Structures are given as C-alpha cells and as structure tokens.
Amino acid sequence: MTAIMTYRNRTITQDDIAFIKKVIAEYSAEGRTAISRRICHAWDWRQANGLLKDMVCRSLLLILERQHYIVLPPRIKDNNNVGRRACAQYTIETNQEPITGQVKDLMPIKLRQVRRTPEERLCNSLIQHHHYLGYARPVGEHLKYLAFAGDRVLACLIFSSAPYAMTCRDTYIGWTPEARERNRHLLAYNTRFLILPWVKVPHLASHLLGLAARSLSSDWQQLYNHPIFWIETFIDTERFAGTCYRAANWIKLGLTHGRGKYNKTQQQLTSIKAMYGYPLSRDFRKRLCHG
Numbered sequence: 271m272t273a274i275m276t277y278r279n280r281t282i283t284q285d286d287i288a289f290i291k292k293v294i295a296e297y298s299a300e301g302r303t304a305i306s307r308r309i310c311h312a313w314d315w316r317q318a319n320g321l322l323k324d325m326v327c328r329s330l331l332l333i334l335e336r337q338h339y340i341v342l343p344p345r346i347k348d349n350n351n352v353g354r355r356a357c358a359q360y361t362i363e364t365n366q367e368p369i370t371g372q373v374k375d376l377m378p379i380k381l382r383q384v385r386r387t388p389e390e391r392l393c394n395s396l397i398q399h400h401h402y403l404g405y406a407r408p409v410g411e412h413l414k415y416l417a418f419a420g421d422r423v424l425a426c427l428i429f430s431s432a433p434y435a436m437t438c439r440d441t442y443i444g445w446t447p448e449a450r451e452r453n454r455h456l457l458a459y460n461t462r463f464l465i466l467p468w469v470k471v472p473h474l475a476s477h478l479l480g481l482a483a484r485s486l487s488s489d490w491q492q493l494y495n496h497p498i499f500w501i502e503t504f505i506d507t508e509r510f511a512g513t514c515y516r517a518a519n520w521i522k523l524g525l526t527h528g529r530g531k532y533n534k535t536q537q538q539l540t541s542i543k544a545m546y547g548y549p550l551s552r553d554f555r556k557r558l559c560h561g
Contacts, residue, residue, distance in 0.1 A: 272284045274286070274287060274339065275333075275337075277330050277333065278323075278326055278330075278434055279434060279451055280313075280315070282330070282334075287334070287339050287340065289309075289312070290309060290331070290334070290340055291340055293305055293308050293309055293312075294340060294341070294342065294343065298343035299343075301343070301345070301346040302328060302331070302342055302343065302345060302346075303324070303328075305331070305342075305343075306324050306327040306328045306331060307322060307324055307327075309327050309331075310322040310323055310324055310327050315327060317410060317411060317455070318411075318455035318494070318496055319411070319494045319495055319496070323410070325407075325409045325410065326409060326410065329409065361395055361399060362391060362392045362395045362396075364392070364396070364423055364466075365422060366466075366468045367468065368468050368469075368470065369419070369422060369424065369468060369469045369470070369471060370470050370471065371471060372471065372472065372473075373471060373472075373473055373474055373477050375471075376419035376424070376471065376474075377419075378419075379417060379418070379419050379424065379474075379477065379478070379481070380417070380418045380419075381415050381416075381417050381418075381427075381478065381481040381482060381485060382415060382416050382417075382418060383413055383414070383415055383485070383489045384414050384415065384416050385412065385413045385414045385493065386493070389416060390414055392416065392423070393414045393415075393416055393426050393428075394414075396423070396426050396464065396466065397426050397428070397462050397464055400464055400466060400467055401426075401462055401464045402509070403462070405462075406461075408428060408430035408431075408461055409430065409431065410430060410431030411430065411431050411455070411458075411490070411493075411494050412428060412429060412430035412431065412461075413428070413429050413458075413486065413489055413490060413493065414426070414427070414428050414429075415427040415428075415429075415482060417478050417481070423466065424465065424466060424469050424471075424474065424478075425463070425464055425465045425466060425469070425474070425475075425478055426462065426463075426464045426466075427460065427462065427463050427464075427478065427482055428460070428461050428462040428463075429458040429459065429460055429461065429482075429486060429501065430458065430459050430461050431454075431455070431457075431458070431459065432454060432457035432458060432459040432500075432502060433459060434450075434454065435450070436502075436523075436545060437524075438523040438524030438525075438545055439502060439523055439545060439547055442521070442523050442547065443500070443554075443555060443558055443559065444555060444559060445555075445558055445559040446559070449558065449559050449560070453557075453558050453559075455496060456496065456497065456498060456499050456500065456557065456558060457498065457499070457500045457501070457502065457558075458486060458490065458498045458500075458501045458502075459501070459502055459503065460482075460501060460502070460503035461503075463475070463478075463479075463503070465478075473517070475514035475517075475518075476514045476515075476517035476518040479514060479515065479518035479520070480518055482501075483501065483518070483548060483550060486498055486501065486550065487499070487550050487551075497550075498550055499549065499550050499551050499554040499557050499558055500547060500548070500549055500550060500554055500558065501547065501548050501550060502523075502545060502546065502547040502548070503515065503520075503545070503546050504526070504543040504544065504545055504546075505543060505544040505545075505546060506541050506543055507525070507541065507542045507543065507544050508541040508542070509541075512544055512546060515546045515548075516546075518548070519548065520546040520547065520548045521546060521547050521548065522544060522545070522546055523545045523546065523547050524544075524545055525542055525543065525544055525545070526542060526543040526544075526545065
C-alpha cells in the first residue's frame with residue numbers, strides 16, 4: 271500500500287483513497303456529514319470518550335480535496351465554519367460599562383464552565399465580536415468558560431484538544447511516540463482567551479488562568495470521563511508578550527517556525543508563535559509517559 275500522507279497519526283494510503291471515493295459515490299446525496307461518519311465507523315476512528323472523530327475526518331476530506339485526491343459533493347447547506355457564521359448572525363448584548371480597579375475589588379470572581387449550557391452562545395458571541403481571531407468551532411473535546419464578577423462578564427476562555435505533535439512540548443514532557451498516542455487526550459489547548467475590552471483590571475488575566483488551572487481537570491472529567499494533566503497555548507509574538515501566562519507560572523517551551531500547519535516548504539508564512547505549557551499535577555510526567 272502506498273502512503274499518501276499522515277493525518278492525526280493515521281497513515282492515509284491509496285486503498286484508503288479508493289475507499290473514500292466509494293463512500294462518496296454511495297452517500298453523496300446524504301451530504302458530507304454522512305460521508306465522514308461512514309468513514310469514521312468503518313475505520314473505528316473515535317475519540318477517547320467513544321464519540322466519532324467526525325470533525326477530524328471532515329478536515330481530512332477537505333485536505334484531500336484540496337490536494338485533488340477526491341471530489342466532495344456540494345454542501346447541502348452553505349455551512350462553511352458554521353460556528354463563526356452563526357455567531358456573526360447574532361449579537362448578545364452585554365453591559366459594556368467600564369470595569370476598573372484591582373482584582374480584590376471584584377471578589378469573588380467566579381469561573382463558570384458553559385459548554386452545553388444556555389450561556390455557551392454568549393461565550394461564542396463575545397469571542398466572535400471581541401477577539402482578534404474571532405470564533406471558530408473547536409475540533410474534538412473542548413470546554414468553554416465565562417468569568418463573572420457578580421452579574422458582570424469579565425472574560426472568556428476556551429480549551430480544546432491539543433495538537434498532535436509539538437517537538438518542544440514533547441521533549442519537555444519526555445514521552446515516547448507510543449505514550450503520546452496513548453495519552454494525548456490528557457492534554458488540553460487554550461485556543462482562546464479574551465478579557466473583554468471594557469475590563470481594565472491589572473493582573474486579572476493571570477488570576478483567571480489560575481482559576482482555570484484549578485478547575486479544568488475536574489470539569490473535563492465530568493464532561494468527557496477523563497482528567498487533564500497538562501495545558502498549553504500559543505502566543506502570537508507579533509501581538510503579545512505572554513506576560514499573563516508567565517505571571518501564572520506557565521513555562522515557555524519554545525518558538526514555532528511560522529511555516530503553518532500543512533506548509534511543506536521551509537518558508538515562513540505565518541507569524542512566529544511562542545508555546546507555553548503548564549502541568550496540572552506534580553506527577554504529570556509519570557501519568558503521561560507511563561499511564
């Protein structure tokens with residue numbers, strides 16, 4: 271079997287391409303979701319909690335189409351980045367009166383997990399309208415948080431499944447490729463962190479990162495039936511210095527090369543990102559390398 275590419279640690283072969291083309295031919299009338307789910311069932315491609323890797327599979331199909339290996343049927347609905355489009359269609363009004371002072375003046379500050387709750391739409395809307403990257407639906411397992419002082423929203427945080435392979439992180443953890451394959455679901459990636467623009471409170475960001483670190487693992491356990499032992503993020507060095515992460519004792523692991531996720535050249539195409547990580551247990555290496 272000739273290997274075409276490796277995606278999310280799965281080697282895609284010519285036989286896989288032939289199978290995908292067959293599924294597309296049989297289920298094109300039912301749409302792309304039906305196609306990706308059929309492929310996931312056939313490959314037994316599942317998350318650690320048993321759910322199908324449907325969004326991962328759809329991303330793979332888009333890559334294969336861009337590389338001219340397959341032709342996908344037209345979308346039944348124009349739902350490209352449906353999360354972003356849905357957020358753009360509505361704005362949930364919030365009180366934008368300035369919030370200033372010190373962290374102690376806002377106490378008690380509460381961090382509320384809002385994934386699969388009515389407040390999830392508020393989190394999505396705030397991210398879409400006030401974060402410089404906007405909102406994009408996270409792939410895989412993920413949690414969303416809103417920070418409150420009384421009834422005032424202060425900030426939003428989103429954590430999702432971690433990238434598969436990162437040299438600086440993998441070196442720091444010290445795990446083997448086999449251990450990474452077995453335990454990567456025990457890592458989480460901070461994809462969005464937004465202090466609302468009318469909130470001007472020194473040291474609030476690092477305080478919220480501390481609150482998130484204390485509650486994330488148990489919240490993840492409640493929703494996905496497994497804990498989290500390590501969290502990480504990328505900081506765009508052209509925009510931010512990473513001060514709040516350092517203040518919250520996150521560890522700077524290294525810099526990306528700016529080549530992008532699927533760029534096969536050696537040219538810098540994107541901004542350089544600094545990678546930071548934070549262990550959620552003292553024995554994180556034992557749990558990740560040998561668990």
